[in-house]
Amino acid sequence: MRKLLISTVIAATAATGAIAQAPSDVAKARRAFYTLVGYEMATLGGMAQGKVDYDAEVASQSAKDLLTLTGYHTADLFVPGTSNEDLPGETRAKADIWSDMEGVQEKGMAFYQAVVELNDVAGNGLDALRPAVGKLGGTCKACHDDYRAADF
Amino acid sequence: MTDRLEKTYLWDPVVRVLHWALVIAFFTAFGLGKFGPDQMTLHFYAGYTVAVIVVLRVLWGFFGFYTARFANFVKGPGKVIAYARTLPSTTPSRSYGHNPVGAIFVVGVLIVLAMQVLTGMLSDPEDYINVGPLAQYVSIETARKALSYHEPLSFLLLIMVIAHIGAIFWYKTRKGENLVTPMITGYAELPPEKIPHRQ
Numbered sequence: 001m002r003k004l005l006i007s008t009v010i011a012a013t014a015a016t017g018a019i020a021q022a023p024s025d026v027a028k029a030r031r032a033f034y035t036l037v038g039y040e041m042a043t044l045g046g047m048a049q050g051k052v053d054y055d056a057e058v059a060s061q062s063a064k065d066l067l068t069l070t071g072y073h074t075a076d077l078f079v080p081g082t083s084n085e086d087l088p089g090e091t092r093a094k095a096d097i098w099s100d101m102e103g104v105q106e107k108g109m110a111f112y113q114a115v116v117e118l119n120d121v122a123g124n125g126l127d128a129l130r131p132a133v134g135k136l137g138g139t140c141k142a143c144h145d146d147y148r149a150a151d152f
Numbered sequence: 153m154t155d156r157l158e159k160t161y162l163w164d165p166v167v168r169v170l171h172w173a174l175v176i177a178f179f180t181a182f183g184l185g186k187f188g189p190d191q192m193t194l195h196f197y198a199g200y201t202v203a204v205i206v207v208l209r210v211l212w213g214f215f216g217f218y219t220a221r222f223a224n225f226v227k228g229p230g231k232v233i234a235y236a237r238t239l240p241s242t243t244p245s246r247s248y249g250h251n252p253v254g255a256i257f258v259v260g261v262l263i264v265l266a267m268q269v270l271t272g273m274l275s276d277p278e279d280y281i282n283v284g285p286l287a288q289y290v291s292i293e294t295a296r297k298a299l300s301y302h303e304p305l306s307f308l309l310l311i312m313v314i315a316h317i318g319a320i321f322w323y324k325t326r327k328g329e330n331l332v333t334p335m336i337t338g339y340a341e342l343p344p345e346k347i348p349h350r351q
Contacts, residue, residue, distance in 0.1 A: 150302075150303065
């Protein structure tokens with residue numbers, strides 16, 4: 001899994017022209033991927049913040065789905081020429097992603113590790129879930145801060 | 153011009169405590185926002201503290217001590233321009249409370265602070281842990297808009313703070329007036345004729 005994620009991000013730098021999809025479609029698919037990540041995160045975040053009752057099974061399933069998503073081959077979602085400079089209004093992905101793939105990779109690894117840790121504890125009660133979700137949400141923020149614009 | 157100066161009660165304890173509490177709360181919120189942990193709970197608490205300070209100061213601006221009330225220090229453009237003309241001179245201002253130019257800063261910084269608190273509480277950074285408490289009541293588009301204003305506003309506030317400190321240095325070096333001590337002790341050396349309710 002770890003290897004897969006790293007190779008994914010490295011491959012993204014060289015993915016130019018590998019797939020002949022319209023840039024808008026790339027951005028749309030990328031947002032769809034993160035919409036799925038966010039969907040599972042919303043469930044976990046809701047539980048961690050007490051907005052939704054904790055349910056060990058639901059929490060474990062969401063954590064597992066996140067783990068599944070980390071196995072998604074994202075290189076073709078990061079085709080160059082699909083930043084918010086190239087596609088204003090369609091994506092918030094900053095051009096910094098493509099100029100600093102190493103940094104993105106680091107943030108991605110932190111996210112992946114937090115997802116793994118979350119999977120270890122998601123079913124062990126709310127007190128175990130909360131810090132793991134906090135840590136995972138922190139890895140979302142760290143990447144958003146550097147590589148995603150606040151607004152379209 | 154030689155003024156006959158008297159030790160004068162200038163800033164009441166509410167104004168002084170709120171001022172220094174704001175210094176601490178603002179820099180805590182700013183520092184945590186920029187450099188703090190990714191789980192921003194402490195930034196939120198610092199922001200709520202700023203919110204409470206702003207609300208109390210606005211209320212005090214209507215019901216507080218003489219020098220704290222907006223009606224006593226907010227002036228029209230004529231007086232603002234007249235006062236602004238005296239800024240370059242070496243003559244001490246000996247103002248009893250906020251001068252007409254300072255009044256613009258006071259009202260301005262309260263407005264920008266209120267905007268900063270509001271945009272922070274409306275922000276949704278979509279990390280599911282640092283979501284502003286009011287974000288759930290607005291659309292995601294509004295929550296993103298709020299997020300996009302929150303950081304630029306923090307820089308505007310930092311510039312306002314620097315201007316504020318710059319003005320204090322100006323008064324000290326150019327006019328020989330110490331504005332810091334009265335904000336700590338509450339007392340300033342002023343000519344009696346400058347105190348409205350003594351005339």
